Amino acid sequence: MKLEIIPDEFTKAASVLQEIQAHGFEAYFVGGSVRDALLNKPIHDVDIATSAYPEEIKQIFHRTIDVGIDHGTVLVLVGEEQYEITTFRTESTYQDFRRPDTVTFVRSLKEDLKRRDFTINALAMDVDGKIIDLFDGILDLEQKIIRAVGNPKERFHEDALRMMRGLRFASQLDFTIETNTLSAIEEFHPLLGKISVERIAVEFIKLLLGKNRRAALLPFIETECYQYCPGLKKHGEALFNFSDLSNRPIDAENQAWTLLIHTIGLKETDIRNFLKTWKQSNQMIQEVQLLIFGLNKRLSGDWQVMDLFNLGLDAVLSIENLLYYYDQKSKIEEVKERYLRLPIHNRKQLAITGNDLLDYFDEKPGKWLGDMIEILEIAVVNGQITNNKELLIAYAKNIIDKE
Ligand code: ATP
Ligand code: MG
Numbered sequence: 374m375k376l377e378i379i380p381d382e383f384t385k386a387a388s389v390l391q392e393i394q395a396h397g398f399e400a401y402f403v404g405g406s407v408r409d410a411l412l413n414k415p416i417h418d419v420d421i422a423t424s425a426y427p428e429e430i431k432q433i434f435h436r437t438i439d440v441g442i443d444h445g446t447v448l449v450l451v452g453e454e455q456y457e458i459t460t461f462r463t464e465s466t467y468q469d470f471r472r473p474d475t476v477t478f479v480r481s482l483k484e485d486l487k488r489r490d491f492t493i494n495a496l497a498m499d500v501d502g503k504i505i506d507l508f509d510g511i512l513d514l515e516q517k518i519i520r521a522v523g524n525p526k527e528r529f530h531e532d533a534l535r536m537m538r539g540l541r542f543a544s545q546l547d548f549t550i551e552t553n554t555l556s557a558i559e560e561f562h563p564l565l566g567k568i569s570v571e572r573i574a575v576e577f578i579k580l581l582l583g584k585n586r587r588a589a590l591l592p593f594i595e596t597e598c599y600q601y602c603p604g605l606k607k608h609g610e611a612l613f614n615f616s617d618l619s620n621r622p623i624d625a626e627n628q629a630w631t632l633l634i635h636t637i638g639l640k641e642t643d644i645r646n647f648l649k650t651w652k653q654s655n656q657m658i659q660e661v662q663l664l665i666f667g668l669n670k671r672l673s674g675d676w677q678v679m680d681l682f683n684l685g686l687d688a689v690l691s692i693e694n695l696l697y698y699y700d701q702k703s704k705i706e707e708v709k710e711r712y713l714r715l716p717i718h719n720r721k722q723l724a725i726t727g728n729d730l731l732d733y734f735d736e737k738p739g740k741w742l743g744d745m746i747e748i749l750e751i752a753v754v755n756g757q758i759t760n761n762k763e764l765l766i767a768y769a770k771n772i773i774d775k776e
Contacts, residue, residue, distance in 0.1 A: 374511060376502035382416045389456055390500040396433050398425035399482060401497040411514055421458045444476055449555050461485035470567040472534045483507055490535045492520045517548040525557035525739050533564035537576035539592050544583025550592055558596045565601035570652050573602060581629040590616035601648035611637045618698045627657060627668040628691055631664040632698055667692045672699060682754045686712050716753050716760050723750055725765040734764055745769055
């Protein structure tokens with residue numbers, strides 16, 4: 374089979390393949406980019422596989438960076454572009470279910486394609502767009518099937534992460550996992566316990582954000598893979614409920630965690646721990662905590678003016694977006710307008726500072742100062758007083774005089 378219309382990303386890289394060939398080696402496009410081109414999906418990175426050894430690649434190209442030379446990968450810089458060029462390789466004896474003990478460079482494309490995870494990922498394409506399909510990957514693409522290359526049990530035994538990858542491709546591509554591949558996941562799911570949380574998390578997040586989340590969540594639960602994911606062990610039932618939510622794709626990672634955690638019903642104080650065990654960043658943890666706090670507010674009534682101010686527009690709109698999964702109507706436009714009409718949008722816009730108050734009242738800094746700023750801020754946000762320095766001082770004076 375030949376790809377008739379070759380996407381620009383490949384045409385741009387054609388000279389790299391030709392250059393390698395001119396030196397007497399083979400070179401092909403491989404992996405996700407070939408799969409996505411055949412599916413008419415946008416292409417991310419164009420990966421290249423070659424029979425040339427890393428040292429040989431470095432002699433062919435002037436500008437190279439050793440990014441993973443032990444695994445055979447050299448980054449080649451051509452103009453503005455950069456390409457990962459990986460030597461054909463086999464991987465042998467996976468003692469620990471996750472990393473090959475030895476990577477052996479080989480000159481055969483077939484050997485290289487054989488070690489890849491799924492048939493749809495084991496396609497190669499030459500510079501003219503001819504597809505090399507040794508494992509019926511095209512048929513599986515047409516039939517929307519995720520099938521391990523070779524014996525699925527062996528493949529998952531070699532590298533247990535592949536089970537999570539299979540599930541995430543099912544979600545991202547809206548494909549079904551082939552029966553033998555699925556039973557191998559069922560049998561070998563405990564091996565996920567050997568895989569680092571970071572690597573599992575990458576795949577799990579892609580699964581959550583995919584086009585058909587449910588198509589992956591159901592096998593994820595039924596094969597019990599979730600038992601070997603952080604913080605989910607006791608939540609099989611809740612995960613079913615999660616898979617039962619509207620299957621509309623989730624817009625962003627923080628929204629995905631929010632929906633998941635909210636459905637599981639974690640206490641607000643447990644959110645941090647849960648996301649920590651998933652090795653998420655503090656930034657992500659804060660965003661999710663804010664979204665869950667806001668979501669609970671919004672589910673119990675309309676926004677108060679101070680909620681809009683405290684949460685900020687991004688969080689408020691994300692929460693409006695999430696209402697869809699709770700069969701509630703969102704009021705995106707109305708909320709945007711209400712937000713824009715707030716007299717101020719952050720504390721910096723308050724017409725008075727702590728220093729102004731210290732000067733005026735000739736007092737030492739202390740708790741009273743923060744409290745006062747907060748009182749003034751609330752009064753301004755609620756429209757009880759105009760954001761004007763003199764008026765704010767007078768307002769503050771009034772409060773202090775009463776005390
Ligand atoms: P994406 O579009 O998400 O990048 P991808 O298929 O390109 O999907 P990558 O993780 O970038 O996925 O890997 C590139 C290729 O390397 C895959 O298409 C597959 O052929 C191979 N591969 C990646 N991880 C594994 C693995 N754990 N086991 C076997 N082959 C793998
Ligand atoms: Mg990729």
